[in-house]
Amino acid sequence: MPELPEVETIVRGLHGDLVGRLFIGATVLWGREIHGLSPSEFADRLVGQRVVGLRRRGKYIVSDLSRDVLLIHLKMSGRLYVAAAGQNTEHDRWVRVAFHLDNGRELRFSDARKFGRVYLVADEAEVTRNLGPEPLADTFTLEAFRALLAGRRGMVKSLLLHQGFIAGVGNIYADEALWHARIDPRRNVNTLEATEIERLYHAIRQVLETGIQLGGTTVSWYRQPDGTPGGYQSRFRVYDRAGEPCPNCGAAIRKIWLGQRGTHFCESCQR
DNA sequence: CGGACAACCTGGCGGC
């Protein structure tokens, strides 16, 4: 589900509900989603810590606490939302961890597929040290992107999905960015020309920024914290549109598999 | 290092 725009939307939506609050307990309903700690160790360590900040790093939701750092990765089907204790909502059936707050409300981590992970660590680098740069940071310039690509090889789509290369891009925004940049996802990055690198750089930033503006992409599980769907699916040019006409040239959009991921593109526009 | 693939899981959907 969640790529950079969805995670960013969630962080922004939860900020007011969480920052300044105190954790007074945690109920763990699926222990394997907690990394490295038993459910009781996790709850004991969390209780008494205050939320100092909430931010995003790649696809991780990062909460700075009074002593530790709480990180949550939503993987494919994770959702995060705040509700009053006792109040029922649509996705409660799949809640794996409930974080109890000091104001009678709770943060719920719902995750149908159980791939998601929660980390409570003293040093966030334990979790995020292998992530590449943030594609929307001011420091991520065209020059920085060029430098990042220097000496790399392999299929461009696979590289975009590699979190150690750039943090936050996933399958939807990778396919969409490559369409906007008019680059075939199978191209080896060591064959990209300067103009193509420049188009790709702008396309990556543009699709991610638009994704954030529209509150993310809802295909199935993802909702904003207030329950409303995102809107970026209305901007899809190729993703989930196999067989439909390319918005640019009208040719049928193809779907192939690259690595284990479905890949959508226009063979006529993307070279 | 790059690529292929299995594993981790459940739910929804199309086909029969």
Added chain:
DNA sequence: TGCCGCCAGGTTGTCC
């Protein structure tokens, strides 16, 4: 209606 197979926004580890 019921069952079966396939597909899904992600990551990690193994093997070649």
